[in-house]
Amino acid sequence: MFVKALPDRVTAGGVEFEIMTKGEGKPVLFLHGVLGVDADDPLVARLAKSHKVIAASHPGFGLSSRPDHVTTIDDVVYAYLDLVEALDLRDVALVGASLGGWIAAELAVRGSNRFSSLVLIDAVGAKFGDREKREIYDIFGLANDEMPGVLFSTREAGLDAMHGLRFPELPEEASVRYARNRETITLFGWSPTLHNPKLRHRLARVKLPTLVLWGDQDHVVGVDYGRAYAGAIAGAKFEVVSGVGHCGTFENPDEFAKRTLAFLSAGRAR
Template identity: 30%
Template sequence: MNRRTALGARVLATATRAEARAYGLRERRVDAGDTTLAVLEGGPADAPAVVLLHGYTADRVVWMRFAKHLVRDHRVVVPELAGHGASGFTSGTGFSAPAQADRVAAVMDALGIKRAHVAGNSMGGFVAATLAVAHPERVASLLLSDAVGVASPEPSEAALLIEQGMNPFFLDDVADFPAFYALTMARPPYVPGFVRAAIATDYVARRDDYEEIFTDLFDVATLDERLGEITAPTLVMWGEQDRLVHPSTAQVWADGIAGARIVRYPDAGHMPMLELPGRTASDYRSFLSRVTADTVTSGR
């Protein structure tokens, strides 16, 4: 790592910590059963809990600007899933959606959270939905944002590349990072060039880790045949410019989960909660208000 890239890494780490503190999020490590996870947590300890799960090769940071709109009246928990970010990677740990869902449940146990509103983007959506199937009593509601875990009616740009043997997530050179980064978002937040270079360097260094995680993640059955088992109120959130998971996939989730509704963002890509944090958080808060009202009305 050259001096400029090293400076970028230090600036990124410092800025991330400062931003988390500004939003009322504190860092801690939490026992997840077979490992410990880095977690951001904020909001009143006795408030309704919201658990936010990031996607494949991402980290807890992608939820921070969304989370700041929730911490006033929710207990917000943002785990860094095993194999990612500061949680670290250990080969053979197991990175499938069921394995990660069990760790999320263990984190909830460690934090004394019996039931939570669970949201997930991409891989995190697969994990969240798996948790809702395996532990329905733990999930008060479900937010699925650009989630993998079901068959897509139409292939995305990334899926077509993978079919051709060119997985866009596997990078051997930092020079390939800009093209990959462009796939992830239609409206990426501003990042200085030297900081983005540090992100690219770290990404390439994790290539072998990401390959093992990818194999584990997609070497399990999809949830297509089990969506009817999900009873939690569900909001499906999707960026219409998503190049990683085709927008047609949103309807698969909504059709399979009773009562699920979709909100679409024409100007967002794969991570609408990062690209449009204020708008998506407002829509999510409205959804949570309806869930709470329905729960009170039904006496549940």
């Protein structure tokens, strides 16, 4: 995780995106979570066995640029709309995890005949309860050594996925990627905490076939939050994956890939 840079560069919307494309077939735009994406992302690798998967580092993550005008998730969404047009993607499935789920939901809300379906995996981005109820864990107060136990089902699972956070032993590029990713997620998600107060009411605009997948050990946004997310999107399916946390695609990528691919295949069959 956050070790190997993506191989290519594409400029769109004033952003130089770090990007990779794997596989052949129907296109999938994969939108990564709070920890970023690297060239060995396990979910991307599995989806690419039957689809053409396009994955980019969000503006400010990895080696993607973040121009001065890109300061909010709203700006990121429009940069992705420009990227989809620049790559001339059509009939593309949106698959977003965590922060990427927020971005994917915002893209779907805006609507485009280029998008075919939506898969949200432990997505943040919306507020369903009243103002006094905290629904999204405040990750910004966490020290680096506290992150694994919150982002994953257990601290041990997180340390394994995050290379034990042994920064003195990590290549310099990997340490820089992690630091840059954390700086950018703070910029985009500090206040209000990882959500757009208006998104909840806009989710009714989503017209795409939608699957919402959730880890039953998600400590950042619990299963009830996931059910509320699915309930706000007409016709959305909601499924729980056992034994994984917020970054469950690193803990059990096979299960998330299996359910995502089954959903995408069923959509083509309709």
